[in-house]
Amino acid sequence: MAILKILKFPDERLRIKATPVVDFDFDLKKLANDMADTMYNAPGIGLAATQVNIHKRIIVVDITSEKKDLKVLVNPYLTNKSTNQKVHEEGCLSVPGIFEEVKRPDLVEIAYQDLDGKTCRLSADGLLSVCIQHEMDHLLGKVFVDYLSRLKQSRIRKKINKGKHSNSKELNLELSEPLN
Ligand code: NI
Numbered sequence: 001m002a003i004l005k006i007l008k009f010p011d012e013r014l015r016i017k018a019t020p021v022v023d024f025d026f027d028l029k030k031l032a033n034d035m036a037d038t039m040y041n042a043p044g045i046g047l048a049a050t051q052v053n054i055h056k057r058i059i060v061v062d063i064t065s066e067k068k069d070l071k072v073l074v075n076p077y078l079t080n081k082s083t084n085q086k087v088h089e090e091g092c093l094s095v096p097g098i099f100e101e102v103k104r105p106d107l108v109e110i111a112y113q114d115l116d117g118k119t120c121r122l123s124a125d126g127l128l129s130v131c132i133q134h135e136m137d138h139l140l141g142k143v144f145v146d147y148l149s150r151l152k153q154s155r156i157r158k159k160i161n162k163g164k165h166s167n168s169k170e171l172n173l174e175l176s177e178p179l180n
Contacts, residue, residue, distance in 0.1 A: 002034040004052040009095040018139040024117035046131040048138030059135035076112035081105035
């Protein structure tokens with residue numbers, strides 16, 4: 001079991017676009033295990049490899065609170081989505097303490113590969129649909145706050161900066177901008 005370090009917004013490495021997985025080997029299985037451990041430990045219901053600074057197309061999700069429905073999606077892509085959209089409140093392990101409403105397609109169909117490289121399909125609605133879309137965005141270098149208004153985004157940046165200040169005196173000295 002290994003807990004990986006989760007990059008925090010606005011870290012620029014969250015903007016790197018992930019590349020497809022080509023080797024379905026032991027290392028991939030180990031990464032998937034470590035990502036699941038990291039997600040459960042946080043705790044969270046989804047994690048993209050991008051968030052642990054590994055820029056490969058792999059996500060893990062488990063929307064159950066009993067940790068009993070782990071899904072590992074390698075090279076996921078959207079094959080269909082509903083025109084009907086729904087608003088859902090989202091949070092992100094890379095943007096701790098921030099929860100905002102985002103509108104996304106209600107239903108999605110996904111094709112992906114499992115850890116052995118076998119192609120699988122999945123239809124998702126509700127929270128699972130939201131979670132998969134959120135994680136797939138990470139693989140494209142996109143964070144859920146990108147969907148929000150500029151005003152909300154700047155409030156979030158300020159809130160995150162203040163959090164850094166209160167957590168660490170050393171960090172205060174390194175910041176070039178005054179608190180406001
Ligand atoms: Ni996220």
